[in-house]
Amino acid sequence: MSLAQPLAELLEAADRPLEDARAMPPGVYTNPEFLSHEIETIFSKEWICVGRSSRLAKTGDYLTYDLAGQPVVVLRGKDGQLRAFSNVCLHRMSTLVEGCGNKRVLVCPYHAWTYDLDGRLRGAPFMTQTTGFCKENYALPPIRCEEWLGWIYITLDKDRPGVAAALGPLEKLIAPYEMENYVECFRETHVWDTNWKVLAENFMESYHLPVCHAATVGGHSRLEEMECPPGLEAFNYHWITKEASLPMGNAHPDNRRLEGRWRKTTALITLYPSHLITLTPGYFWYLSLHPKGTGQVSIVFGGGLSPEFMADPRAEEYVATLKGLLDEVNAEDRGCTEKVFRGLSADAARAGHLSYLERPIHDFMRYIAERTGGYRRAFAVAAE
Template sequence: MSPAQPSAELLEAAQRPFPDAKAMPPSVYTSTAFLAREIETIFSKEWMCVGRSSSLAQPGDYLTYELAGQPVMVLRDQAGALRAFSNVCLHRMSTLIEGTGNKRAIVCPYHAWTYGLDGRLRGAPFMTATTGFCKDDYVLPSIRCEEWLGWIYITLDRERPSVSTTLAPVADMVSDYGMENYVECFRETHVWDTNWKVLAENFMESYHLPVCHADTVGGHSKLSEMECPPGLAAFNYHWITKEASLPIGNAHPSNTRLEGRWRKTTALLALYPSHLITLTPGYFWYLSLHPKGTGQVAMIFGGGLSPEFMADPRADEYVATLKTLLDDVNVEDRGCTEKVFRGLNAATARAGHLSYLERPIYDFMHYLADRTTGFDRSFALAAE
């Protein structure tokens, strides 16, 4: 299937007004050609979240990531700055490091070419007799890297506006939470057997909570209390105001930043293309997604507590309770999203109408259509 068919079907769906909106067509999820278009127009250009800056607290701390086919390392250099580089040796092109950890230097596992934390080649065994070789000529290509409200973002696009500019409305919206001071207590990587957009959309709507999460958070989720306003250019969001099932879901008694209903309000943020944050007054958790083919998604999953709960004597207990809950929620979400992807591949699969509670999915569809087909989102918003 060429990208023309799913693009045309997506454009047709995106042109429907919200009161008569339907979900995206199956081809948008199952077409390998359309995925290639997404890699070209979205993942090779947008800012991608790779975690929290607090996870790289010390010089030499690092993590690795593969962005649109490019292996990337992100590290804290000796001066304390966050840096990102190509994770490919400049000799015979082996990848250099894997996973996360701490290193005083970057040593290639193939021929032991060694790079400093500034990306410069420091040593290359048995190269002195090679005519024309000068180690000063070898510096790992840098990748743009920025920190925003405690998050680390990278992009392959040299011209893209900064994260702080792109996400300024988000910063204003959640400023009273103090998200930059929340402490990450766990970070994991997973691969699920579903399409990245299925998992992203699953996070964006709470319509599924009472059913998919009946054994965990579903019973505490009142759909009538959810607010799903229209999204903005770089993100969509919705709010839930509730009496949380966990003490950490509401503001800590010592929290003086949040007042009134905001002490019990959860923000669910979908920062395009695939950084998904649940921000409560007491804890946060997040996903960052990258496709691995049409039927698999690589996922960073992490979470932690607000500074008031981290300072509480029961902090360890709160972290353990949160992690147990979210592990159970992930089991439920994995089952639901993998079922959706299997269904999308059926010959009889058809997109149905969206609920008003799925407004964020409608906005996400417009974002995808904008990036992949040139769809004019400003016209769509004005036409409602």
């Protein structure tokens, strides 16, 4: 199947009103040419979240990320600033570092070319007899890097507007939570056997909670009280009231920011294209997704507590409880989303109608259609 067919089917689906909306057609998930087009038009252009800035608190702390085929290293410089660089040596093009950790300098594992934390070449053994070589002419290419409410974003697009400009409306919506002060307590990377959009859609709707998560959080979610406002250009979101399945699911007694029902309200946020946040009064968790082919997705997974719970004498117990629950939730989501990908890969797969509880998926579909096919989205209703 060429790119033309799934793109045409996507544009037709995106043009349906919410009241008659259907899911995205199977080819949008399974077609390799469509994925290549997504890499070009979405992941090579958009701001992509790589984690929390608190993870890189000390000079030399770093993490790595592969963005649209470009290996990237994000680090804390000697001046305290966050920076991102190409994670490729300028000699014979080996990657420099892997995973995350702390380095005084970046040393290539192939020939020991060494770079300072500002990207400049510091040393290159046995190069003095190469007449055309001057180490002052070598510096790792910078990658744009910005921080927003404690999150680190990178982009390969040199001209893209800053993160805050696009997410200003979201910042106002969630201001009472003061998400920027939440503390990340764990961060992991995973690979699941599903399409990145299947997992993104799973995260942005709560319709599946009573069934997929019956053994964990499903019984604590009130779908009848869920609110799904229209999404905006850079994000969609919904609110759900929960009887906390964890002690920190509701606001801590010392929390003076949230009042009334907001002390029990969870915000589920999708920052396009692939940063997914569950923000509760007491804790948060997130996924950041990047495709690894049509049938695999690379996942950054993390979570942590609000300041009040971090200051509580039982903080370590709360972190362990949260991590244990989220590991179970992830196992449930993995089972569901991998089944979806196997199903939509079948010849008989057909996209069905969406529930009104899946409005964020409808918004997400139109975002994908805009980025990949020039669909024109409209935002007549402001966020509330």
